[in-house]
Amino acid sequence: MTKTYEIPLEVLVCQPPSEAAIATLELAKLPLSFEIERNPRDEAALLLTVAAEVEHALMVQYLYAAYSVRDDQTNHETRGRVRSLYQRLAQLAREEMGHLMTVQNLLHLIGAPLNFEREDSPFESKLYPFRFKLEPLSKQSLAKYITAERPAEQGDIDDKTWQRLLYIAKIARRANDGRPIQHVGAIYERLIELFGNAEEGLKDQDFHTDRIDLQGTWDDWGYDEGLGSNDKSESRRVYVDTFEGSHATTLRKEAVKALEIIAEQGEGYGSTVDSHFERFFQLYKDFEKLKNERVEFVWPVATNPSTKPPRTILGKSKLEEYIRAAFEERGYIANPRARNWGHLFNLRYRLLLAFLIHFLRITGRRYVSSGPDKGDRTPRGLLLLWAFDEMRHLKKIAQKMVRLPLKLYDGVTAGPPFQLPYTLDLPDLERDRWRVHLDVVKASLSLVEKALQDDGSPDQKDPFLEDLQRSDRGRLSILEALVAGQSIPTHARTESFQKVARILEEAVRGFSIDAHSNFWAGINREQFVQLHMFNRPFLRRNEDDCNLTAEGSELVSRLESSSKTGKMPRYRPLVDSSRQEFVREWIDAQAPDNEPPGQIGVHHEREPNLEPLPSWEQFRKSERVGYRSDIRPLFRDFDLETLQRLDGIDLNDVENVRANGEKLRERLNEGSLPYDACWSDELIDLFERWIDSGMEN
Structure with a gap:
């Protein structure tokens, strides 16, 4: 039965880009104009609400890309390079989490509602830098992330790099279903104006001086993987800022500073800031190198997976x-x-x-x-x-x-x-x-x-x-x-030894520590007091009476240290002072055990059973590409119907497809086919191989 469509083309996910869109590869600015005039506080609340959604959406998409990185490489050197991709993507997601928390604190500061919502469909908001899409790591996805986070102007970027970025913008447009990427920095530019200008922006009375107790702090949510004071990695910090003060002038300055840091962490270039843009650009280069070496390092995960059953379409x-x-x-x-x-x-x-x-x-x-x-x-x-x-x-x-x-x-x-x-x-x-x-x-x-x-x-x-x-x-x-x-x-x-073990496990937030493992987990009190670190006893004993003493104990000095290289936990905030005091008192009390004695202090959460996938050879295509065996299966019934209806191309007629081969190639490369989602680089490459090899049956 032939379906009859009413065709409002504006709803299509993938459309051929307009001539105006083709004419420029520059970033589009997010449409921040509004149909009604808003007072500065209301506009700031709206833009912070949008910023929260953008940060949440970016965080989730970066996490999904990180999870798609395959972790079962057999070559040690390759495994390290691939693992680095995951680690960098995960850190970028952490930093977006920090931005999200800072934006919530700013909402508190001006008395606006918190917002943890986000779009979950590519069909919706025009206020996102690109259409929301959970997708595996690829050149296409990285191109979108680079283009959204890069500086709007060339500035200090050399001509060769800038031209490459313009080329990447083409890939990004295709990955964004044929639409230009919008610059994420526009939101923060306007917010800086609103918070910084006391005459035309937020007024002093818009700032609340009594909201600090509601805010999240770096001590709650922070993470800092920076290792050297003169290293760009200093800026790889989960930035969570709070706003405390009794005067609006102070709060205004702190808010502007926070917004500037978020903006710089996103798009800084060539400065002391190791920006998201620069890191995504390096990820793109590293991704290309691994692909050129024919390393398979991305799981074949679905795009936009969902547990929700698809809707059933009946009739017209x-x-x-x-x-x-x-x-x-x-x-x-x-x-x-x-x-x-x-x-x-x-x-x-x-x-x-x-x-x-x-x-x-x-x-x-x-x-x-x-x-x-x-x-x-x-x-x-x-x-x-x-x-x-x-x-x-x-x-x-x-x-x-x-x-x-x-x-x-x-x-x-x-x-x-x-x-x-x-x-x-x-x-x-x-x-x-x-x-x-x-x-x-x-x-x-x-x-x-x-x-x-x-x-x-x-x-x-x-x-x-x-x-x-x-x-x-x-x-x-x-x-x-x-x-x-x-x-x-x-x-x-908990109390006694089990409380100390739990304090250490919670200090690393229950995550597995690769460098030395969670050595405090899975052992009893007797094993714990015998621990050594760098050939030094974890718990010190007095020379005269052999009693345990907190003063000089390696555990205490590391828990209380502010040094990035010597403290516990590494990268994460210090253990709360009340917990430091408890550990000291426990050691000085001769590290009492729980009742009954000999119990495990804390169990480290185990990993799920991971079943292996079949060899990648199963998914590789042969060098010879045929239409019926390799190309036609790429198109669904939906593609068959819409291409026939909208473009007059019959996918069941190989001669008709041959006649329209170049048109299909162009549409696939510009991101306007299929109509509900663009193809990956690998699928487009397969289609082009079919064309270039003579378009066999």
Whole structure:
């Protein structure tokens, strides 16, 4: 049956670019003009809201690209180069997280609502630098990131580099479905004007001097991998700024400084700042080198994976509905096992966002400062801890999903879906907020227990799921108490040796430490006191009586050190002073054990079972390319129908395709085909090989 379309071309994801768009490769500026005139505070609130969405979207897309980097190289030198790609992408995502938190603090500063929303579809917002797309690392995706973050003007960039950037902009346009990339810096330029100009921008009364206790700090969320004071890596810092002061003039200056730092960290060039633009440009070069060496280092993950079933189109419908349905079908995780992991990922993502929002909506200390519970976490401190727990869980689930098939019949693997929940709003009452977390933890626990109880399932004995189950059961008792308006239960707290071990594990946020491993985990008190670091005892003993003493102990000196090379934890904020004091007191009390003695101090969370993929040879195409064997399968029924209807090309007629081969090549290269998403470099290369080799049947 032939479908009848109503064709509003403006809704197409991929359209041929206009002549005006073809005429220039310069960056477009985000459309920051508004239909109605807004007062400066309202405009600032709107732009900060947009900035928050942009930072959130960039963070998620960079993370997805990082997770797509394959981690099973056999050659040591190659493995190091590939791992460097992952590490740099992950650090860029961390920095976007820092930008996101700073923007939330700025929203607090002017009394505007927080915003952790973002678009999750390429069909929507015009205020994004490029269309939102979860996609594997490629020259195309890197081209978009470079172009969005690069300086708008050539400035100090040499002519040869600038010309290469203009060439990369062509690739970026194609990767953005034929549309120019919009400059992300435009938002911050306008915000700097609004915050910096007291006459035409924000007024003194727009700044709130009593919001510091609601803000997130670097001590909460920071990360700094810089190693040398004169090294550009100094700027590879998760920048989280807070705004404290009793005078609007001070707050105004601090806000402008923060906005300038975010802008410079994004697009700086040739300065002491190792900008996102420069790092993406280097990633692009390193990516090309590995590709030229024919190294396979990217998982064949889906673009825009989703657990949501695609819509069913019946009867006469608009083309827009068919495009959206095709888009959804392409990323739908049809493999039930992978889809269950996707549901788990989405629940943990929802928890992460809810913990972040809740943390920024309440005040109070993060740790108990004195008494028998000194160093224990308060409810706000638990939100901070649990947020990092979920970041770690998302990483582990993602690394599982990139190896699981998307469908049951093709070579594409699933990826983490990053689907937003039906709402990010939290209730007004504190007890009701904890109830939201309780409900989501219960849903996740049910999913995990079902997988662990499924006889014959490969996930039945998964160590990560077992640890997640244990962790969630512990959370339930805490959440149930907080929902009831009670304090954190006594049984949920630790003491003595187990408390010290937990302090160390939480200091690194539960992540695995590659350099020396989490050496404090999985051991008992007797093993702990025998530890050495660089041939020095971890806990010092007095020479006269052999008693343990905190003064001079390697553990204490490293926990209290501000040196980047000598402190624990490395890269992360110092352990809170209340916890430092507890460790000192524990050592001076001769490091008492728990009852009964000999228990493990803390268990380090295990990794999920990772099943291997078939050899890459299975996915490689032969040198000989045929239309029926290699090219026609690349096109879906949706492509067949839309090309026939809109372009008059019959994909089932190889002669008709040959006659339109150059037209198809041009459209694929400019990003205007297929209509719901552009092809990857590899697919376009395969199509061009077919044309250049004589267009065989």
